Amino acid sequence: MAGETSEREKMPELPDVERFKDYFDSTSLKKRIEKASALDDFLLKGVSPATLKKRLEGRRFEKTRRWGKYLFARADSGGWLVLHFGMTGSLDYYSSGQEQPRFTRLRLDFEDGGHLAYVNQRRLGRVGWTHDPEAFARRERLGPDAMSGNLSLEEFKELLSVRGRAIKPVLMDQSIISGIGNLYADEILFQARIDPRTPARELDDEAVGRLYRAMRKVLAVAARTEIEHRPLPRAFLMPHRKEGDKCPGCAGPVQRTKIAGRSTYFCPGCQRRKAA
DNA sequence: TTCCATGTTCCGCA
């Protein structure tokens, strides 16, 4: 991730956390942790710096998993390190001799001389510890992960049918579905050709089906392009988040509005409240 | 100087 943040400053949503997972796996598994330093206990939630040290030092990470925007790393002491990236968090692995990245909040020093830095400029984020990611998700009231095989079209339909508010904030509500943030909510609704202001329960079966498929497709494609470090597909709205920019679908002007307090970009020509 | 950005949490209203 080093040097990469400057070229693409992106806020962590599910695809970004998927990239962090891939990065964590390729840099930090199976190595003995010599030292764990919480440099800013502001971000520690429910775990003291001393406990974190005790759980990590002398241990190795065995595997990772992701739930929504949370990344969990399993230590061979039993238990999982919990990372949430807030709006400005990322990971940076660097070798000894290189300078510690600015805004490093947690640093792990490995036996091979490498260091994993959890970097977070604005300190909206979280570092914690849990004995079980499933239990953590329940306690935090996280809905099913947006990419999970467990989230069927039927369940998705069920989740939306009882919500009266606009579909966009419903998609972003982590207690309903985990992983979708402001940018990808816009992208998913654009790909599904649905007006973001449409009340969730007004979507008919056909529209919900389109939305479900768009959600899976967008997140999968975005995660892959994030990991492979490629640009997003040309048909994506995301590179056009600017009022009046050209819609990649119809070339009409992209419109900006505010929904539930978040700025929203959409194409009024392509995205309708009722299926076309 | 003021506004905006992002995700989550908290407050207050209906």
Place this chain on the structure above:
DNA sequence: TTGCGGAACATGGA
């Protein structure tokens, strides 16, 4: 009680 919108939070950039 529940669902919801909006402000607040930290911090820097336009």
